[in-house]
Amino acid sequence: MERIDAKALAARIKADAARQAEELRRQGVVPKLSVILVGEDPASEVYVRGKQRDCAECGIESELLRLPADTSEAALLAEIARRNADSGVHGILVQLPLPPQIDEQRVIEAISPEKDVDGFTPINVGRMLIGEDCFLPCTPAGCIELLRASGTPIAGKRAVVLGRSNIVGKPMALLLLRENATVTVCHSKTENLAKIASEADILVAAIGRDRFVGAGMVKDGATVIDVGINRGPDGKLHGDVDEAALATKAGWITPVPGGVGLMTRAMLMVNTIKAAQKGR
Numbered sequence: 001m002e003r004i005d006a007k008a009l010a011a012r013i014k015a016d017a018a019r020q021a022e023e024l025r026r027q028g029v030v031p032k033l034s035v036i037l038v039g040e041d042p043a044s045e046v047y048v049r050g051k052q053r054d055c056a057e058c059g060i061e062s063e064l065l066r067l068p069a070d071t072s073e074a075a076l077l078a079e080i081a082r083r084n085a086d087s088g089v090h091g092i093l094v095q096l097p098l099p100p101q102i103d104e105q106r107v108i109e110a111i112s113p114e115k116d117v118d119g120f121t122p123i124n125v126g127r128m129l130i131g132e133d134c135f136l137p138c139t140p141a142g143c144i145e146l147l148r149a150s151g152t153p154i155a156g157k158r159a160v161v162l163g164r165s166n167i168v169g170k171p172m173a174l175l176l177l178r179e180n181a182t183v184t185v186c187h188s189k190t191e192n193l194a195k196i197a198s199e200a201d202i203l204v205a206a207i208g209r210d211r212f213v214g215a216g217m218v219k220d221g222a223t224v225i226d227v228g229i230n231r232g233p234d235g236k237l238h239g240d241v242d243e244a245a246l247a248t249k250a251g252w253i254t255p256v257p258g259g260v261g262l263m264t265r266a267m268l269m270v271n272t273i274k275a276a277q278k279g280r
């Protein structure tokens with residue numbers, strides 16, 4: 001399989017965001033993203049650092065609020081309310097997961113839909129479902145861009161999504177449907193998952209299981225989007241797809257690391273610029 005060059009695509013998207021940020025600055029608006037990180041989850045630390053680096057590269061101001069792991073839900077909600085009311089903040093991102101004493105859904109729903117650059121609030125999810133203008137969740141939106149960049153036709157094709165999380169699987173299925181694919185969602189209770197996957201023209205793996213997708217689950221010529229990022233027994237990062245096992249197949253695949261993750265970050269820049277353009 002050939003690798004889709006996510007690095008080049010993410011760079012193009014970020015360069016475009018940087019041009020738009022510059023235009024906003026000329027108009028007197030400094031686009032600003034506020035990130036809230038609760039606790040010290042090591043993966044979250046890495047993600048947040050990446051997001052801040054992207055902001056710096058794109059000319060987007062970023063602020064990071066670090067809160068201790070024992071922060072109360074009320075305290076977090078108060079910080080969100082403050083940023084909702086601050087016209088200088090265009091995007092608000094609360095890094096997930098949150099510690100167990102905090103209700104994740106309640107926190108998401110506290111973010112103003114106009115500043116919800118993750119696209120996680122019910123208003124944005126609903127708008128996406130019915131095809132209205134909204135903030136699209138960054139990872140699935142990035143996967144669509146990867147499909148486009150690889151020249152993979154989507155309309156009329158059979159797309160299979162492995163995983164049904166609110167962050168990736170469910171919105172991914174909706175976006176593929178919006179692009180006129182015929183969409184199947186598989187999950188932990190699915191019977192004959194391998195067979196269903198092997199019939200996909202487009203296979204999106206978002207289940208969080210180290211190299212779960214092997215050669216027998218992939219059609220020759222398929223485009224495979226690997227959303228997983230798992231620490232393997234070898235201590236290295238691997239996707240949900242066993243890329244090495246697919247080497248001799250025809251088709252396209254996204255590498256891990258250096259694939260979907262870069263796109264998630266690039267799409268966050270796109271959403272933050274969009275928020276600043278609307279909010280000015």
Ligand code: GUN
Pocket residue numbers: 093094095096097118138139167264
């Ligand atoms: N944790 C893992 N992925 C994400 C994401 O896209 N956004 C947020 N806020 N938290 C995450």
